[in-house]
């Protein structure tokens with residue numbers, strides 16, 4: 001194996017995405033995994049719209065969508081083992097309409113997803129080095145030296161500029177850095193099962209908030225099965241060996257299903273933790289290595305992918321001398337805040353939903369269905385829920401990279417999608433590079449400045465959907481390679497653009513780099 005400037009430890013969704021973000025920008029990396037091959041557990045089931053938007057930048061979002069199952073409706077049921085009823089059905093399509101090119105929840109099992117990414121990486125000439133375990137590393141001012149133990153018994157020393165711990169919840173990178181991983185473990189035991197049901201394959205999502213039993217059902221296209229995730233009844237949770245037959249009588253009435261075949265059954269405990277830091281010197285934590293959450297909100301894997309996208313372009317810029325190394329300082333503050341807020345929101349809501357006693361029951365039976373039915377009655381409420389669940393709401397208002405405001409769009413916001421009635425403003429994001437957007441008429445000086453700075457300028461007609469998206473006519477939006485707004489400006493835009501570029505020693509395009 002040839003040395004590479006970045007050593008990525010772990011080939012789960014985070015490591016694979018980081019490798020993709022680097023190789024697509026022509027930065028070499030070495031990707032190792034202690035596993036013997038791709039993961040075979042279909043843990044994360046939901047790929048959120050924001051993740052699909054990132055995949056849209058790579059040009060393969062539609063391919064992913066075709067391989068998964070588009071779930072347009074979620075059915076919320078209430079009741080216990082003696083019977084249940086549907087209390088609410090939620091249309092994702094209505095909730096996300098006009099907000100994203102992907103207004104739905106995509107059910108796509110993690111193992112299929114990982115194999116897909118491995119193939120995409122292979123297309124870029126990057127292979128995962130399986131059976132290679134990081135055992136230790138040390139760094140000095142200029143490099144990192146890592147010790148890798150191969151499954152053949154060979155011990156290898158590797159030197160790189162950076163090491164990225166994408167090595168999951170028990171991260172060796174995090175432990176080697178002696179970072180704390182504060183948080184807790186839910187006392188409830190979870191089960192996961194892949195089953196066939198008598199009424200045939202269902203594309204929708206089902207959620208039951210029954211008494212002390214939270215149960216979810218997703219479609220799995222590749223196996224034609226349904227995935228069940230839920231809480232093991234507390235009276236059974238201390239049994240040594242538990243199988244689906246032990247819980248069949250409780251589960252079937254909750255979702256009004258008859259299970260005809262069980263392909264896989266496992267139990268697991270759920271944690272919520274965030275590492276003290278996401279970066280120490282030349283070492284970075286990405287994904288579950290830095291934060292773990294309850295699986296109920298479908299956020300964990302998607303957050304790790306967001307980390308990888310964020311770090312990927314910054315690391316590529318620094319290694320290609322396109323920006324000051326201080327650009328890497330923005331990774332931790334941009335990403336750790338969201339990981340912490342997830343613990344305080346999704347995980348707290350999850351605690352309420354799975355909680356025992358009167359309070360838990362009240363949350364499941366009264367608060368949650370009522371809240372959903374009231375909020376989803378109004379389009380603002382529906383949009384707010386979709387933005388939150390889909391991770392479109394993630395933004396970086398306090399980052400030094402986020403500056404200005406124009407219309408309702410602030411520096412640090414995700415570029416709003418405005419492709420409903422005009423030219424798709426996400427299309428240029430496929431360059432994976434910096435760009436300026438103007439909606440409406442362009443100022444001549446700005447055109448000149450963009451040319452001098454080698455910054456591609458994209459203009460769009462100012463339409464109802466651009467207005468609806470909060471974009472201001474004629475304003476400058478400087479868009480980062482990951483689709484977030486760096487600078488939003490309506491006045492003196494040319495000066496602000498030049499100052500921004502100077503502040504981070506940015507070169508906006510690879511072609512602008514002098515040899």
Ligand SMILES: Cc1cc2nc3c(=O)[nH]c(=O)nc-3n(C[C@H](O)[C@H](O)[C@H](O)COP(=O)(O)OP(=O)(O)OC[C@H]3O[C@@H](n4cnc5c(N)ncnc54)[C@H](O)[C@@H]3O)c2cc1C
Pocket residue numbers: 009010011012013014015032033034035043044045046110132133134135166167168169170171172192268286287288289295297298299300301302303304
């Ligand atoms: C049942 C269940 C359901 C879930 N559902 C969802 C969901 O619907 N949506 C969602 O977003 N998230 C969900 N999650 C969470 C999701 O599975 C994780 O967030 C995701 O796997 C994290 O990806 P990762 O790449 O950061 O880490 P991992 O997937 O854990 O990958 C870590 C990698 O590091 C490798 N590794 C570890 N140590 C070393 C070492 N020392 N040297 C070399 N390699 C090493 C491992 O072999 C592996 O390749 C769920 C989790 C569970 C358990």
